[in-house]
Amino acid sequence: MSSESQQHAKQPVSAALAGPYGHPFHPILVTVPIGAWVGSIVFDIASHVVDDPDFLARGSMWLMAVGVIGALLAALVGFLDLLAIPNGTRAFRVALVHMSLNLLVTASYVGNFLWRRAGGGPVGSVGWGQLVLSAVTLAALGASGYLGGMLAYRYGVRVADEATQAEGFTPAAGRRTG
DSSP: OHHHHHHHHHHSSSSSHHHTTOOHHHHHHHHHHHHHHHHHHHHHTTTTTTSOOOHHHHHHHHHHHHHHHHHHHHHHHHHHHHSSSOTHHHHHHHHHHHHHHHHHHHHHHHHHHHHGGGGGGGGGSHHHHHHHHHHHHHHHHHHHHHHHHHHHIIIOSOOOOHHHHHHTOOOOOOOOOO
């Protein structure tokens, strides 16, 4: 990728919507669905070890809903980041796989939420099928997160240019290195 293409991929399509250069909003927003969905599976597992599991099963279901709402907000901003990546590059291909996995994960949590909501909502421990679906979906989210990390840390999408990054490793005035 040319230096011009790299610089283009680091600039936001809209700083007001996607975050200023070097401070993208997408990585901040993804903490909401990740946290909600990890909390959800913790509640799922806990529902199998307590005497009164109803509140944990309901809590898990609603954490899924919070995660879906957060994922949709993160996806909107992430799509703006995708638009800044030049077509035909490795970073663009990785971003497409990252986006596709995240859409599948979100759809899976919507389906799992509806499954749990059917018949008046959860009663008792979370079903094993629902728990397995959550675990598999969370694993897919982990794979997608790995790709997101690759976009930011390996390909530098939406982070500071190399000169700015190097500035952070320059010894402070009056300080010796080594």
